[in-house]
Amino acid sequence: MPVASVWGQADVTSDKGAGDENFPVGTVLIGRRYRAPIHAYYNFARVIDDMVDNTRLTPDAKIVRLRAMGEVIRGEREAPMRADAQTAVTLRQVLLQTGVPLETATDLIKAFCQDAVKSRYDSWEELLDYCRYSANPVGHFLLKLHGEDDDTLPPSDALCSALQVLNHLQDASKDLRTLDRCYLPRPWLAEEGVTIDDLRLARSKPGLRRVFDRLLDRTDELNAEARRLPNLIRNRRMRIYAAVIVELSHRLAARLRREDPVAGRVRLRADDGIRALAWSARFVI
Known part of the structure; x- marks a missing residue:
């Protein structure tokens, strides 16, 4: 295939940077x-x-x-x-x-x-399989880069999958509006008597809120498994970094319980970062 047919004429690099992410990228903790x-x-x-x-x-x-x-x-x-x-x-x-x-x-x-x-999902298992490729490799890269053992990978997978699902919840309305993409399991929506199009409303219907909470219940299980990760990491800086991310994941899940991602994007705040750093201090030694 000709080069122009593969790459097209336009560079797609956006002006999005590390500041647009939920979690610190390449921080001084590393x-x-x-x-x-x-x-x-x-x-x-x-x-x-x-x-x-x-x-x-x-x-x-x-x-x-x-x-x-x-x-x-x-x-x-x-x-x-x-x-x-x-x-x-x-x-x-x-x-x-x-x-x-x-x-x-x-x-x-x-x-x-x-x-x-693919723009629709029909089960939690289908969503986790997506996370296996979209999120879990990030943890594998960081851990392998630091020379960590394979026993760190299962709790890392849990953490990365949790972060991916939380991001899907944060952006559920925006993804539907801009990309016609929705990661919420359709059968769960049907069971609650709501539809994907309810993500376009000004705020969540009670049924949609229950779907969010059901996803957060599953995410809490992943976050519980992720708690094991820092204790398994030998590199001190990476251990502290992982502890911060684990705590931020827990804190974002809690915010999504309290706030409505349809009414506006639920974000971490400065005090979340401060508390996550404080929690990570136990892993300094």
């Missing part, structure tokens, strides 16, 4: 030697997220670009000298230099290719 690789991973993930969320691209065009990014990661394709494509070149170099598996990048592409063609 050891200095790890920050550049983490930023390379984040930049790649942001670009492929931009690709799949670009409303000017067709689903087929999105998948072609995403698969090309995967081919660059695997060393199967040259990338044009353009900011979006070059994030894959940079990340490939990082992965080869550090020995972190290529799958921590290519699994993300599987999830985003799914986003290009």
Whole structure:
């Protein structure tokens, strides 16, 4: 396929940065030697997220670009000298230099290719399978980068899946309006007598609130498993970072219990960060 047909004419890099995220990216909590690789991973993930969320691209065009990014990661394709494509070149170099598996990048592409063609979900299990590719690889990358053991991966998967579901709840209305995408299990909505279109209202109906709470019940189970993670991490800075993220995940879930994500995006606040840092202090030693 001609290069222009694969990559298109426009660079899709957005102006979205780390400040747009719920959780700190490449923060001072992370050891200095790890920050550049983490930023390379984040930049790649942001670009492929931009690709799949670009409303000017067709689903087929999105998948072609995403698969090309995967081919660059695997060393199967040259990338044009353009900011979006070059994030894959940079990340490939990082992965080869550090020995972190290529799958921590290519699994993300599987999830985003799914986003290009799938906009509805029918079960919690289906949603967790999506999280397996869209979120869990991030934890694998960080832990493998720090040389941590495989026993850290199950609680990391729980944490990353919890964070992904919480993000879906935060953005449920926006995702439907801008992307016609909804991750809430449709049978759960039907059981409560509400529909996906109720996300377009000014505030949540009682039935929709019960669906949110049901998802939060499942997320609480994931967060409980994630509590094990900091104690399993050997690297002190990474252990503290993980503890902060675990606590922020708990605090965001609690905010989503109290506040209505349909009425407005529920966000963490400064005091949440302060309390998360205080909770992480127990893992300093």
